[in-house]
Amino acid sequence: MKYRQRMASIGAGLAFGVTAALVSAPALAAGLIEEITIVGTQRVEPETVKTYLTFQEGDTFNSRQLNRSLKKLFDTGLFADVIFKREGGNLVINLVENPVINRIAFEGNRKIKNDTLETEVTLRPRVVYTRTRVQQDVERILTLYRRSGRFAATVEPKVIQLDQNRVDLVFEIKEGLPTGIEKIRFVGNHEYSDGKLGEVVRTKETRWYNFLTADDNYDPDRLNYDKELLRRFYLARGFADFKVTSAIAELSPSREEFFITYTIDEGIRYEIDQVNINNTLEGFDEKTVADIPTLENGDWYNADEVDSSIEDLIDSIGFQGFPFVRVTPSIDRDVENRKINLTFNVEEGPRIFVERIDIKGNFRTLDEVVRREFQLVEGDALNTAKLKRSEKRINDLNFFEKVEVSRSPGSAPDQTVIDVTVAEKSTGSLSIGAGYSSSDGPLADFGISEGNLLGKGQRLSFSASIAAEKTRFNIGFTEPYFLDREVAAGFDLYKITEERQDESSYDSSSVGFALRAGYPIGEYLTQSWSYGLDQTTVENVPTSASRLIKSQEGDEITSSISHALTYDVRDSKILPTEGYKISLSNKVAGLGGTTYYLRNQMNGAYYYPIGDQWIVSTKATLAHILGLGDDVNMQDRFFLGGQNLRGFEDNGVGPRDSASTDSLGGEYMFNGSTEMRFPLGLPSEYQIAGTLFGDYGILTELTPKDANTIDKNALRASVGVGISWVSPMGPIGLDWAFPVLKEDHDKTESFRFSFGTRF
Structure with a gap:
């Protein structure tokens, strides 16, 4: 109330001062100003x-100059009230100074901290208080909220009010x-339902289950982003004329929720009629790139594919x-026939060279790591x-929240400066986990890692996983550019213990280390090498165990070198939707130690989208291990069932x-899987998907070494359905599988459940 009274008095004084000056100006406009007296300053x-003042002593009283001076005094922001008064030849200027701010405080703010608010407001302690600036700061705070x-x-x-x-x-x-957001509406959509378009936009309707996201809170910037998402969605599906005519957010009278309405014009859907390359580049034969555009006659027009083709052509x-x-x-549109003729014009571009690369925002990460x-x-x-x-590539480092690469003019017309602006994020992590796996039982794990050690891009990690049937400890270090070359080199130290009484009547423990290095041969092809030294102990073998397992009780030392070639053109290494990956690996044991074998393995995976969020994938593995002068030990053999052949036990x-x-493992293995991943009709942000799959495989010794061994060289297969959920508590997987090809001695398992969480 004191503030309101004070503001009212200041406002009244201001009005009085202006009025007094304007009214008295004509009366003052006569004679000379003999003396100017300033009253009220502190x-x-x-x-x-x-x-x-625009006049001085000795000047003639002039109403225009008086008004200009009055305005200039108020514009300084130093005075709450200014009054001109004439006393004979003396001009008396009565002033009321604005107070000085002693302290600024914020009360009632919990969601936005004081530090953030202090940087937003313009007023500061020891600055002159003005009502205008206060109102401006109020608007700034409201905008922030x-x-x-x-x-x-x-x-x-x-x-x-204080003294002085x-x-x-x-x-x-x-x-x-x-x-x-109470409701999101779409007007003008005919091809896609409101529910489908609701999945496209980032803004979501407020529901109780959206407590882990802020996307259901109104954000005007996100509304503009949603318009762009809608545009991309339609342009990628043939609607070349699509546009968002309006996006209106209406606030309810209670100011508690918004109603958002997107008005769109879908236009017509176009098919590709012809795809041509128009070349004006001297000395270049366009036939060498004729197969690069991925769009073909009869395909729906797709702006994303056009952009991708342009990048591939360049x-x-x-x-x-x-x-x-x-x-x-x-693009040449034939509206009547709903066809598009697409031409890629290839021409000589401006001759521009890179003058300099400037990197900003990397306070901890060294320039070299980005460069x-x-x-x-x-x-x-x-x-x-x-x-x-x-x-x-800079984004893939995962060191930065934001990466912006832009260009600015250089020192000459043919020079350009590349500006790289990054915003660093925390690259260290600490994880404590708990969960359950059908293969390992209850589990708990702990991990600590730093992905950008000392800002050099190095990775150091320690992890421990303790389960009912398997325990693993691992320390790893990776230098991504060993000896300043594009060679990722590192080492691992590990210890693993396994309880395998149920499957093979023995327990095992391994301790060892590995040295590794990998480097790219091409854009998609990488090669890696590693050396490992491992000591494995087989123990707790009962008298009823297989003769093969009894013969291997004790310690074995494996000294091995491994090699791998990997060709990966998938669109994502985490959740791929298209592309393929092929890898070939070899491992030779016998460079010392007591174990001798040659192990070869080939893996392949192919992903193909058949619709929006409908992905078909097929994977296959072919592997063989050959003993070099001796039988292959149990720990080095292949095993099939469980995760790599659902419907059967581990x-x-x-x-x-x-x-x-007892399960004895095999020396020859082939297994594969064909799977279709599809949406379940739930919002995409829930990351819940269904799967239909078929698994198949063969595991054999080729030539049984013991008359007591049951080894039928027969194909096993299963079919099933599953649900996967990337939940806030961790990944959860449910699979139901049913064997359709099996042998009498096989052990089956219809249901598999896995659950893991991170705190």
Whole structure:
């Protein structure tokens, strides 16, 4: 109340001062100003006040000059009231100074901290208080709360009068509840339902189960992002004329929720009629890239595929010795027949060279770590495809929350500066987990890692996993650029103990280390080498165990070298939707130690999208291990069942002892899986999907070594359904599988459940 009274008095004084000056101006406009007297100043020197006047002693009284001076004094922000008064030849200027702020405080704020609010407001202690600036700061605070989805927030400034014309300024804040989204409506959509488009936009309707996300709070910036998401969605499905005509957010009278309406114009859906390449680049044969555009006659027009084709064309042409190239698409619409003729125009681009690469925002990460991911260096011809791949490589480091790569003019017309702006994020992690697995039983794990050690991009990690039937400890270190070359080198130290009484009547423990190095041969092809030394102990073998297992009780030392080639063109290494991956690995044991074998393995995986969120994948593994002068030990053999052949128990398939029914493993293995992943009609942000799958495989010794061994070289197969959920508590998987091809001695398992969590 004191603040309101004070503000009212200041406002009244201001009105009075202006009125007094305007009314008295004509009366003052006569005679000379003999003396100017300043009254009421406390902090401001009278001579300072006179510097703001447009007249001085000896001048004639002039109403225009008086009004200009009055305005200038108010514009300084130093005075709450200014009154001109004439006393004969003397002009008396009565001033009321604005108070000085002693302290600024915030009350009632919980969601936004004081530090954030202090950086937002413009007023500071020891700064002159003005009502205008206070109201401006109130709006700034309200804007900050609205950005965080709290449109019901209110801010009331309070002024506490102190002596010596000082005040304390307090912003009393009532944050209110987050302003949710009651309803999202779409107008003008015919091809896709409201539910489908609701999955496309980032903004979601407020529901009780959305407590882990802020996407159901209104954000005007997110509304603009949603318009772009809708545009991309339609352009990728043939609607080349699509546009969002309006996106309106209406706040309810209670200010507690919004109603959002997107009005769209879908237009018509176009098919590709012809795809052509128009080449004006001298010395270049367009036939060499004729198969690069992925769009074909009869396909629906897809803007994403057009962009991808442009990048591939620029990339391919650049590698053929044409660094200065520009590819632009031209679209010729046939509205009547709903056809599009697409032409990629290949022409010589401007000759631009990279003058400098500037990196900003990396306070902890060394410049070298970012710079070495660039496929361009200073002096290179600018290649936009390489520039985009460089940005992706920097993002893949996972050291930064944001990576922005832009260009600015250089010192000459043919020079450009590449500006890299990054925002660092925490690269260390601590995890404590608990869960359950059908194969290992109850489990708990602990892990600590640093992915950007000392800002050099090095990775150091320690992990421990303790389960009812398997325990593992591991320490690992990786230097991604060993000896300043693109070679990822590192080591692992580990200890593993397994209880395998149920499957094979023995327990085992292994301790060892591995040295490893990997490097790219091409953009998609990598090669890796490793050396490992391992000591394995087989113990707790009962008298009823298989003769093969009894013969291997004790210690074995394995000294081995491994090699692998991997060709990976998948679109994602975490959750791929298209592309394929092929790997070939070899391992030779016998460089010392007591174990001798040659192990070869080939893996392949292929992913193909058949619809939106419908992904078909097929995977296969072919492996063989050959003993070099001796039988292959149990720990080195292949086992089949469980995760790699659902519908069967772990180690439930393959050679088995006829008396003890122990699983003996095999020396030859082939297994594969064909799976279709599909949505279950739930919002995509829940990350719940269904699967239909078929698994198959063979595990055998080829030539049984013991008459008591049951080894039928027969194909096993199963079919099933599953549900996967990437829950906030960790991944959860449910699989129901039913064997359709099996042998009498196989051990089956219809249901598998896995659950893991991180705190």
